Amino acid sequence: MRMITTLAMALLSISITLVSSAKLGVVQTESGRVQGTNKGTGLFTSVDVFKGIPFADTPGLWEKPKPHPGWDGVLKATKYAERCLQVTLLQTETRGSVDCLYLNIFVPQGLKLSSNLPVMVYLFGGAFLLGASNDLAILGDSLYDGKEMAERGNVIVVSANYRVGTLGFLSSGDTRMPGNYGLWDQHAAISWVRRNIAAFGGNPHNITIFGQSAGAASVNFQMLSPYSKGLFRRAISQGGVALSPWALQKEPMALTKKIARKVGCYRSDEDTMLTCLKMSDPVGLTMAGKIDILQILGNGVVMDLLELAPVVDGDFVPDEPARLFHNAADVDYMAGICSTDGHIFAGVDVPSINRKKANTTVEDVRDLLAGLTKEKGTAAVGSAFSVYSAHWGSNPDPAVVKKTVADIETDFLFLVPTQIALQLHANHSSGGRTFSYLFNMKTRIPGFPSWVEAEHSEDLQYVFGKPFATPLVYFPRHRDLSRNMIAYWTNFARTGDPGHGDSKVPVPWPTFGKTHHPFLTINHKMTKSSVGYDLRQNYVNYWTQMYSTLPSARRPQRE
Ligand SMILES: *[C@@H]1O[C@H](CO)[C@@H](O)[C@H](O)[C@H]1NC(C)=O
Numbered sequence: 001m002r003m004i005t006t007l008a009m010a011l012l013s014i015s016i017t018l019v020s021s022a023k024l025g026v027v028q029t030e031s032g033r034v035q036g037t038n039k040g041t042g043l044f045t046s047v048d049v050f051k052g053i054p055f056a057d058t059p060g061l062w063e064k065p066k067p068h069p070g071w072d073g074v075l076k077a078t079k080y081a082e083r084c085l086q087v088t089l090l091q092t093e094t095r096g097s098v099d100c101l102y103l104n105i106f107v108p109q110g111l112k113l114s115s116n117l118p119v120m121v122y123l124f125g126g127a128f129l130l131g132a133s134n135d136l137a138i139l140g141d142s143l144y145d146g147k148e149m150a151e152r153g154n155v156i157v158v159s160a161n162y163r164v165g166t167l168g169f170l171s172s173g174d175t176r177m178p179g180n181y182g183l184w185d186q187h188a189a190i191s192w193v194r195r196n197i198a199a200f201g202g203n204p205h206n207i208t209i210f211g212q213s214a215g216a217a218s219v220n221f222q223m224l225s226p227y228s229k230g231l232f233r234r235a236i237s238q239g240g241v242a243l244s245p246w247a248l249q250k251e252p253m254a255l256t257k258k259i260a261r262k263v264g265c266y267r268s269d270e271d272t273m274l275t276c277l278k279m280s281d282p283v284g285l286t287m288a289g290k291i292d293i294l295q296i297l298g299n300g301v302v303m304d305l306l307e308l309a310p311v312v313d314g315d316f317v318p319d320e321p322a323r324l325f326h327n328a329a330d331v332d333y334m335a336g337i338c339s340t341d342g343h344i345f346a347g348v349d350v351p352s353i354n355r356k357k358a359n360t361t362v363e364d365v366r367d368l369l370a371g372l373t374k375e376k377g378t379a380a381v382g383s384a385f386s387v388y389s390a391h392w393g394s395n396p397d398p399a400v401v402k403k404t405v406a407d408i409e410t411d412f413l414f415l416v417p418t419q420i421a422l423q424l425h426a427n428h429s430s431g432g433r434t435f436s437y438l439f440n441m442k443t444r445i446p447g448f449p450s451w452v453e454a455e456h457s458e459d460l461q462y463v464f465g466k467p468f469a470t471p472l473v474y475f476p477r478h479r480d481l482s483r484n485m486i487a488y489w490t491n492f493a494r495t496g497d498p499g500h501g502d503s504k505v506p507v508p509w510p511t512f513g514k515t516h517h518p519f520l521t522i523n524h525k526m527t528k529s530s531v532g533y534d535l536r537q538n539y540v541n542y543w544t545q546m547y548s549t550l551p552s553a554r555r556p557q558r559e
Pocket residue numbers: 116117118203205206494495
């Protein structure tokens with residue numbers, strides 16, 4: 001008996017060896033050969049992982065990315081490349097390198113080598129100041145590790161670096177130093193994927209780009225650029241669009257002068273100043289881009305600190321983003337937000353909202369509104385306050401007032417711009433479908449007030465399958481949510497409709513149209529009633545109709 005079992009085991013193990021999953025081995029790209037690693041994920045499944053493939057040469061200071069010269073032999077693509085030079089989280093020093101234009105590829109394999117798979121290219125967030133394609137490795141793999149998504153959704157996942165901070169986004173506002181270098185890097189990465197992904201088993205005609213926060217706004221900028229014509233078919237913005245007030249620098253020269261002062265390059269003659277900047281040390285320039293938190297004392301708000309951002313350069317971004325949606329007419333677009341996306345910003349602007357022992361006053365709320373609506377002078381404060389306090393009653397619960405502060409920031413920074421982008425996309429569509437969502441899974445961050453729902457970035461752990469990769473720190477409800485989000489996201493990449501594709505979803509997701517505005521509420525308990533209509537319509541109407549008709553005050557000089 002025992003011998004038979006041993007024999008059976010031996011035969012089984014032989015057959016497993018003979019029919020183990022396929023793997024890519026060495027892959028030929030346009031610049032040379034690369035070899036990654038193959039990670040087993042199940043009995044007959046695995047993921048081929050390539051880390052640190054260059055998609056462009058080391059870029060010159062404030063120059064567009066250039067093609068990589070190529071290499072001989074086989075490049076070992078087994079380690080993440082360095083992140084692009086940036087300030088550290090504490091902003092006391094820099095990290096990373098100017099040699100940073102690399103991407104990573106995750107290819108799911110079964111018994112047969114994969115071919116013609118949909119491709120999803122991820123653009124990281126970090127306020128255009130920080131971040132990398134391999135960011136946030138807290139429990140083992142990076143938050144953006146693509147293995148779970150690739151495996152569970154049967155798609156190729158790609159993540160790419162791009163320049164951030166001063167080196168990525170400084171601009172003179174004209175052709176001398178046009179700006180948007182980080183956007184050009186993203187474009188170069190997506191174009192590399194388009195030219196090379198077939199060799200990895202991907203379908204170059206089936207590319208979806210997706211991103212979160214500054215990465216989500218970047219996704220939107222890529223869609224709106226005339227340079228993207230035909231480059232990708234679909235796009236997903238998670239918590240940010242090009243219309244977000246923090247996503248566009250409207251006075252780039254004022255910022256450039258400020259940076260020039262910090263590195264000793266300020267001159268009254270602009271050409272001399274720019275020449276001096278171009279000869280400066282990249283590390284010093286990067287440090288000069290750090291956020292000065294003291295600046296928000298007075299009537300400032302956190303939003304004002306996010307100064308290094310894309311610009312209208314007359315080239316990659318030829319006009320105001322709101323006027324460019326015709327360029328995305330045939331791209332399928334899915335966009336949404338986390339329900340308390342603005343909470344971390346609100347907590348800096350109005351610290352009392354997170355303090356148990358303090359109340360937030362009417363004056364705090366008015367000050368916040370004044371800070372956010374500075375460009376309208378004081379004209380908007382009264383009308384905005386009456387809209388946001390309409391549900392308070394005569395003696396509001398302190399928690400209601402606090403939540404109102406978070407709602408104001410969520411609406412202003414994320415929700416309203418996203419709704420406008422969705423409408424503009426739907427209104428200009430020539431076949432591209434539009435989908436809207438609200439992610440409101442209760443936060444997992446301990447210590448926050450009970451009214452906080454989904455915090456900024458909290459959607460990412462589910463999209464990237466962390467409840468499966470690190471099961472011990474999650475509950476089954478988190479795995480249900482993660483499975484469903486991966487299904488919606490990868491179905492969308494496969495078919496252009498998140499409700500249709502290889503993966504089962506709990507409820508169909510209706511398309512957002514010119515006059516019909518459904519949205520899907522995403523959490524761990526999804527049913528037919530998860531479909532709602534006209535997300536926060538009162539507030540969206542206030543900002544898009546009432547607020548936008550108020551005349552702008554003269555903007556204060558920010559130099
Ligand atoms: C995209 O991929 C899906 C699934 O593999 C396929 O059905 C569809 O035809 C592809 N689209 C194009 C344009 O190749």
